[in-house]
Amino acid sequence: MSVDQLVTMIKPMLEGAQMTVLLFLIAIAVSIPLGFLLTLAVQSGIKPLAWCAHTYIYVMRGTPLLLQLLFICFGLPMLPVIGEYLVLDRFTAACLGFILNYAAYFSEIFRGGLLAIDKGQYEAAQVLGLSKWQTTTRVILPQMFRVALPAVSNESVTLVKDTALLYAVSVPELLHYAQTVVNRDFTIVPFFIAGIIYLIMTLLLTAWFKWLERRFKFD
Template identity: 50%
Template structure:
């Protein structure tokens, strides 16, 4: 039976995949979610309808089903992805849909007077959004984005179903091999540490950008 240190190090190696998936999803889903949110409040009805269908579909179906579709379904039409790439695609599209609704709500919560003031200053739509609306929205949506970040860390365990050696899969392998629940306890502690770091980081951002 492996020592506690060996087991911990093995599980930590799995956590690197969890971290990689987290950063891939964060890097791509945030800007995509922002663009979808802006599109959903645009004056172009077909665009609003299309994006509404997108958020409805991906928020209304299980992430696991979307993950299976990306890994097992896309090859049917000739698109073959590695397990991690398929996971990154599924997670990005799924979380972008959720973030889009969060960002849309944040944008619509901004007082209409901000738009009028920007117009008086001669700003166009792009300048208004990037210099006035989005910065304020970013501050307002920090709490729900923090919650989604925590959910992302926990949801990353789903990638074990397509053979990706993440944190939980690594723990399960040791449990199966050594017939002990200690790896699950270690995995739980690591998950708690990661999510606690995220909470602290977002609280720091909230405090930094809060309005006195």
């Protein structure tokens, strides 16, 4: 295989990788804050709110992400009366599906981080005269994120790989272009190239999280 042929294969796949990276950045930027809000809702003393949050998390974690994407892309427009107002661009619908799904997972990660904090931390903050807001922002949240960071890192890597599901809802991402090149050139080389691109993306993301762990001494 010549260099020109290899470049011809890689160029469209790199364009698809841009879509993959864009989806990842949007999903991670929105799902993490949303997941934290869900954690607060679950921990809330308002029982209806906590129940709704628990139910949402159970449904989103208990059903396949692919099913959720298909429902948002193709099911919502079929709903009676309101369906015509729920027709979304495929990429927008995919972003929404990833955000809603991963917010539920991040919520459970943050909840685990909160449960890992010793109750003595609250008592110590109270003895020091810290307000509830100060206790939360200066004592509890930093420790929670410290505990949750490794799990957030793992979930983020999973998110990168799950972007391949865009292929199922006809969003032209990395895997879509790889399959297109395979069909055009009758070679499996594009699949190997796609695998290498995914590995590079996950490697860079993992290295960044490792840097965060060293930077903030999350040992």
